[in-house]
Amino acid sequence: MPSYNELxxxxxxxxxxxxxxxxxxxxxGTAMCGHAAGAYGVLNTVSSxxxxxxxxxxVDEVGCLGICYAEPLLDIQKPGGPxxxxxxxxxxxxxxxxxxxxxxxxxxxxxxxxxxxxxAIQNIPDVSQIPGLKMQQRIxxxxxxIIAPNDILQYVANGGYKGLRKALFEMQPExxxxxxxxxxLRGRGGAAFPTGVKWxxxxxxxxxxxxxxxxxxxxxxxxxxxxxxxxSDPYTLLxxxxxxxxxxxxxxxxxxxxxxxxxxxxxTETAIKQAYANxxxxxxxxxxxxxxxxxVSLTGESYVAGEExxxxxxxxxxxxxxxxxxxxxxxxxVWGKPSTINNVKSLSYAPEIISNGAxxxxxxxxxxxxxxxxxxxxxxxxxxxxxxxxxxxxxxxxINDIGGGVKNGKNLKMMQTGGPLGGVLGAESLGVHIxxxxxxxxxxxxxxxxxxxxxxxxxxVDITRNLVAFTQYESxxxxxxxxxxxxxxxxxxxxxAALEGTNKDLQLLKSIGTTMEASSLCxxxxxxxxxxxxxxxxxxxxxxxxxxxxxxxxxxxxxxxIAPKNTRPYSNDFSGQTMPLQINx
Amino acid sequence: xxxQDDTLREQIRExxxxxxxTNVNVLSSLHAVLDSLGxxxxxxxxxxxxxxxxxxxxxxxxxxxxxxxxxxxxxxxTVEICWGPTCHLEGIQEVIHAVLEDxxxxxEGDSEDVxxxxxxxxxxxAQAPVMMVNHELIGKVTKxxxxxxxxxxxxxx
Numbered sequence: 001m002p003s004y005n006e007l008x009x010x011x012x013x014x015x016x017x018x019x020x021x022x023x024x025x026x027x028x029g030t031a032m033c034g035h036a037a038g039a040y041g042v043l044n045t046v047s048s049x050x051x052x053x054x055x056x057x058x059v060d061e062v063g064c065l066g067i068c069y070a071e072p073l074l075d076i077q078k079p080g081g082p083x084x085x086x087x088x089x090x091x092x093x094x095x096x097x098x099x100x101x102x103x104x105x106x107x108x109x110x111x112x113x114x115x116x117x118x119x120a121i122q123n124i125p126d127v128s129q130i131p132g133l134k135m136q137q138r139i140x141x142x143x144x145x146i147i148a149p150n151d152i153l154q155y156v157a158n159g160g161y162k163g164l165r166k167a168l169f170e171m172q173p174e175x176x177x178x179x180x181x182x183x184x185l186r187g188r189g190g191a192a193f194p195t196g197v198k199w200x201x202x203x204x205x206x207x208x209x210x211x212x213x214x215x216x217x218x219x220x221x222x223x224x225x226x227x228x229x230x231x232s233d234p235y236t237l238l239x240x241x242x243x244x245x246x247x248x249x250x251x252x253x254x255x256x257x258x259x260x261x262x263x264x265x266x267x268t269e270t271a272i273k274q275a276y277a278n279x280x281x282x283x284x285x286x287x288x289x290x291x292x293x294x295x296v297s298l299t300g301e302s303y304v305a306g307e308e309x310x311x312x313x314x315x316x317x318x319x320x321x322x323x324x325x326x327x328x329x330x331x332x333x334v335w336g337k338p339s340t341i342n343n344v345k346s347l348s349y350a351p352e353i354i355s356n357g358a359x360x361x362x363x364x365x366x367x368x369x370x371x372x373x374x375x376x377x378x379x380x381x382x383x384x385x386x387x388x389x390x391x392x393x394x395x396x397x398x399i400n401d402i403g404g405g406v407k408n409g410k411n412l413k414m415m416q417t418g419g420p421l422g423g424v425l426g427a428e429s430l431g432v433h434i435x436x437x438x439x440x441x442x443x444x445x446x447x448x449x450x451x452x453x454x455x456x457x458x459x460x461v462d463i464t465r466n467l468v469a470f471t472q473y474e475s476x477x478x479x480x481x482x483x484x485x486x487x488x489x490x491x492x493x494x495x496x497a498a499l500e501g502t503n504k505d506l507q508l509l510k511s512i513g514t515t516m517e518a519s520s521l522c523x524x525x526x527x528x529x530x531x532x533x534x535x536x537x538x539x540x541x542x543x544x545x546x547x548x549x550x551x552x553x554x555x556x557x558x559x560x561x562i563a564p565k566n567t568r569p570y571s572n573d574f575s576g577q578t579m580p581l582q583i584n585x
Numbered sequence: 586x587x588x589q590d591d592t593l594r595e596q597i598r599e600x601x602x603x604x605x606x607t608n609v610n611v612l613s614s615l616h617a618v619l620d621s622l623g624x625x626x627x628x629x630x631x632x633x634x635x636x637x638x639x640x641x642x643x644x645x646x647x648x649x650x651x652x653x654x655x656x657x658x659x660x661x662x663t664v665e666i667c668w669g670p671t672c673h674l675e676g677i678q679e680v681i682h683a684v685l686e687d688x689x690x691x692x693e694g695d696s697e698d699v700x701x702x703x704x705x706x707x708x709x710x711a712q713a714p715v716m717m718v719n720h721e722l723i724g725k726v727t728k729x730x731x732x733x734x735x736x737x738x739x740x741x742x
């Protein structure tokens with residue numbers, strides 16, 4: 001196995017060949033966002049056009065630069081030159097772009113976004129100065145759109161594995177935990193629990209085996225930052241998991257991803273194979289005494305699988321239904337062994353925290369929310385994207401300065417944050433800072449980072465019925481307050497949306513909701529009333545207009561909503577088969 | 586047992602046995618069968634139970650819980666439409682209604698040549714509304730674009 005220094009020097013040579021070799025380097029963002037915008041069509045056309053023009057170039061699929069609104073993004077770097085970006089590229093525009101820039105050394109005007117790096121190019125914008133990039137401070141996503149997620153040398157060339165190397169050779173496990181604790185890093189999955197403290201729980205648990213479980217279930221509609229990291233730079237996660245493993249004395253890791261999310265799954269599996277091939281996973285990592293194995297584990301489609309004990313059930317191959325606690329995972333986790341569960345984002349910060357120190361990380365952000373927020377900005381906003389920004393920006397700065405304001409010149413009505421179990425905030429909350437505690441006080445949560453912008457044309461009842469339909473559909477069915485409560489909440493909300501609600505219905509919602517909060521087994525039921533409560537808190541008028549005036553204030557509820565209506569077990573398709581019974585004693 | 590049944594069982598066993606993982610269990614085996622056949626035939630329930638030394642009750646319990654499993658062969662084309670909040674705001678309901686009408690259906694399920702599913706989030710919210718046709722994500726989809734894509738599917742056949 002190569003030593004770190006050998007690997008680094010090989011990686012540096014590779015990188016200089018890519019950026020300053022004898023052929024242009026073309027990078028195309030093919031993460032889910034680029035994919036949906038048509039990046040694969042662009043990629044195929046680039047390959048066929050290069051052949052037709054007889055031009056040799058290296059073409060890499062990369063992840064996400066954050067500016068989703070500019071996808072598909074075509075990035076061409078000539079040897080020794082800056083990167084030149086073409087935005088919103090259509091398949092039919094590819095031949096002209098390649099012909100002009102590669103053969104005629106001329107920059108075609110259409111689609112040009114600008115250049116990045118040196119030397120500067122006159123007359124086109126410097127991409128680093130556009131708000132979508134200028135206001136970002138990328139840590140977990142530092143390599144997004146820059147390195148190919150299937151080339152570990154590109155990661156190493158950009159500082160990869162410096163953190164793990166420092167941890168393994170210069171720090172004791174307890175020093176690693178102290179560094180992460182001192183950095184103030186709080187879990188980015190939603191609960192915002194201090195990551196270093198969580199790690200410390202498992203240190204004294206007996207092993208081997210002990211497990212680090214990385215949660216990339218990410219079922220929140222409106223959030224795609226975990227998948228974004230895996231598609232852009234899975235290595236930072238793998239390195240972060242190794243650091244967590246070293247700190248806690250763990251022996252194995254699982255990356256838990258939803259079946260069907262092919263981009264994140266394939267890219268993570270490729271990264272794991274390359275890490276093994278280079279001695280960065282497996283026995284005696286980087287020649288140290290530390291050994292660690294990582295494998296991808298797939299869950300079926302189930303939102304509750306993201307709950308930490310349900311996740312362990314799914315890793316063991318069963319229904320993803322939560323367990324009773326205690327015992328807690330740090331003592332009794334997957335297969336009854338000590339386990340620590342972290343979100344992708346939390347683990348992906350670890351390499352940079354160790355490399356640059358706790359002080360550096362805690363200097364970013366505000367109050368008890370240190371570091372960056374990875375925001376999935378979407379909905380009725382001009383420039384949606386995946387923006388990693390310092391904690392402490394206001395919602396207004398994110399939506400207006402980065403996101404370019406509300407689409408079509410409409411007024412902002414609401415911001416839905418923190419996923420379907422989060423809440424909505426009104427336009428008066430634009431001054432609220434992205435800070436875990438401040439957002440909670442404002443009546444919403446930052447959660448996993450989704451911010452859905454909603455304009456004045458949408459009724460609060462309409463968005464609420466969509467969120468409640470989701471939480472009802474995803475109730476795992478184990479505990480009855482959630483299973484039955486969700487169904488009743490949905491029934492009442494749909495009744496109100498259909499202008500058939502009565503004066504008693506709002507009280508009924510509160511009564512069902514507070515019962516669920518008090519008596520459900522896991523966060524799904526406990527928080528399930530959240531979206532309704534916050535909608536009532538800020539937009540009760542929308543509900544009462546439906547009930548008292550028998551009309552929808554915006555008309556958006558009048559369109560019928562089709563959504564799957566099921567409670568688990570899901571049984572739409574047994575094709576007339578009855579489940580055979582088998583009793584084993 | 587018919588030879589057809591034997592062939593199917595052979596395929597199922599091959600899928601289950603070719604899992605290159607240390608963590609092989611009921612759920613991973615069901616996924617292996619789903620990836621190989623596109624559905625979970627009743628024989629797979631038995632084979633997965635055998636392979637994992639558990640009961641068919643346990644396997645049915647898992648298979649019926651996760652919404653990505655189906656129990657009859659999928660049609661030639663698969664269409665998934667996202668109904669998450671962002672797609673909802675951006676007008677996915679119109680797309681859903683148009684697609685259902687085109688396929689002569691009233692709910693998710695199978696038409697003669699298309700298996701249609703509603704998905705809670707396809708992960709490309711910045712390009713909402715989103716649908717997926719035969720694993721290809723299509724962003725900013727309109728009802729016209731959706732209808733056109735479905736028409737193309739039928740021409741391809």
